[in-house]
Amino acid sequence: MNFILRLFLTFGSVSFFLVVFLIQNDINPLQKQLGIFSWIIHVIYALIPFVTILIALALCKCLEKSTITKVISIDPSNNDFLDNYFAFFFVALSVKGLTTFWVIFGITIIFTYVSRVSYFNPVFLVFGYRFYYIESDEKVKIMLISRKKILSPKTYGTISVRRINDYTFIDI
Helix, strand or coil: CHHHHHHHHHHHHHHHHHHHHHHHCCCCCCHHHHHHHCHHHHHHHHHHHHHHHHHHHHHHCCCCEEEECCEEEEEECCCCCHHHHHHHHHHHHHCCCHHHHHHHHHHHHHHHHCCHHHHCCHHHHHCCCEEEEEEECCCCEEEEEECCCCCCHHHCCCEEEEEEECCEEECC
């Protein structure tokens, strides 16, 4: 299950790259059939990242339950990965040719899959999730994805979460 979830999180993370490329190059396989409504394909393209993350959130409900009890420090990390996403947009805008795009897109998927970047996605922010780095009483730094607004360790109680991996948890 974790492998499938990571694939959806990875694809959701890099799908903005795909969306920008498809729209910029006006790739529309149904242009003749849709006529003046060909913009509908662009709306469908723009929905890809959101649908992918909704599927990933549904898969998260199948993950192993865990609890986080004692917290020493909490640092918000909502903006830490935004540079990566701006890079996706700039690369997608500069790629010329379908073959070049698929090679770069494939490499991006591989690097994103093996890194922690795949867990951060601006679509989570749209859905009301926040990202926190939490240091436990065992001096282990973990990432928590939660809808809760956590201001300090004092406002943080025991919380039931789902374990994505040893260092990343999501509060569903």
